[in-house]
Amino acid sequence: MGTKEAFGRVRLLDRDELNQGDTALVQLDLEEPIVAAVHDRFVIRRYSPIATIGGGEIIEVGGRRHRRMRQEVIEGLERKLTGTPSTRVAEELRSAKKPVALSELVGRTGFSEEEMGQILNELEEAGEIEVVLSTGKDLFVVPSSLQEEWTEELHETLEKYQQRYPLRSGYSKEELRTRLWKHLTPRLFQALLDRWVEQGEIIVDGQNVALYGHRIRLTEEQQRQVQEMMRIMEEKPFSPPGIEDIQDALGNDLDLLQYCIQQGLLVKVGEEFYFSQDAVNQAWNLLENYLKDHGQVTIGQARDILNTSRRFCLPLLEYFDRMRKTRRVGDKRVLLSGLGKNIST
Structure with a gap:
């Protein structure tokens, strides 16, 4: 090919035998890469004994291996x-x-x-x-045509997912890419998602993808379970029930628990501690007012302000630290910012 020589094998793609004077579609499997372009001419020589046995024109480059007789x-x-x-x-x-x-x-x-x-x-x-x-x-x-195929595949996948998990806001973007289009870079996949959003095919909520018009609708039983869960959370807002009692009230439905968190009904302040959103907001209002008046607060003082125990007070204070509302200095907390009266998750 030009002045470059390379060893390789000739694979016939459209027949089993090539007779003298015939032409055929072939694929050259070379032992080393070469630089070539479409329409370049090449000559094929036999290695031993040395003899020119044919030649041709390149119609495709790129190294894709084709199956024969397809x-x-x-x-x-x-x-x-x-x-x-x-x-x-x-x-x-x-x-x-x-x-x-x-x-x-x-x-x-x-x-x-x-x-x-x-x-x-x-x-x-x-x-x-x-x-x-x-x-x-x-x-x-x-x-x-390929875009249409992908759109149909997307619809089918999301529809099945939403039927199986009706309380989830959508399919994880990365899991969706890995399952259906792992050969695409994240940037190209995001471009496809953006296009589908513009076309009204899907909605993207953070890291989740759902069909356009997808709405989470609780059954009557699920509504009753959520109401029961909120009732027991409100009995002692700063000494809430444990995760086992919360899950029991929700029928041990982990998706329903996640729904309550996403909807802002519950806030996970620690590994095993959940407060209602209202309780978190009330706690912050009380502590913020105290900090503005006194400049600092200890765990014991916060416990008394909230009329709760250290067991519940500590994870709540650590949560406010993570939300950058307070900063721990020794055994005390100080006000880090005066942003707002409510804590959003």
Whole structure:
């Protein structure tokens, strides 16, 4: 190939035998990488005894290994060989099965960047491709047919997930990428999500993805369980029941417990300590007023202010430390900021 020589094997893709004078689609499995471009010419020589046995023209670069005797492979390669520029680029995109950068298409096809830009514009106007991501320096595109397949796959996956976990706000973004599109970079996957959001297909809530219009609806029994849980939380707001009692009130439904946290009904202040949101806000109002008047508070003083025990007071104070409302100095807490009267999770 040019002046470069490399050892390798010739794999016939569309037949079992190649006779003298015939042409065929082949794949060259070389023992070392070489620099080549589409339309480059090459010569094949036998190693021993040395003899020229054929030659050809490169129609695809990139190192993808094709399966022999596959009709879709043969037809795709023939389109790259004899098709129009638009057809050849469309086939490159189809065979990639992922978003491809304009710069990568230039390297694969031999077209200039300007020519490739014109071809992609034609394909986009014809509805054959969609732009997934534009970085300013490069452009990533995907066939419209593949985008439609992915959209259907997304809908099916999210619908099944929401039926199985009706109290969850959505499917974890990273788990979704890993399950369906692990071959995509996080940046490209995020671009796809952004596009689906713009198209009204999905909603993204933090790190979770759900179908557009997804709403969490509690059953009558779940509503009763939440009300019972809140009742026992309000009996002694600063000495709340343990996690076992909370779970028992919620029917030992971990998703319902998580729902109460996400909805701001419960606040997890420690590994095994949950307070109602109202109790956390009330506690902060009492402690903040004391700190403004006295400048510092000990655990014992906070315990007396809240009329609770050290067992509940300590994790609550440590929670306020993590929320950067207070700072521990020795055995005391001091006010770190005067931001607001309420604590949000």
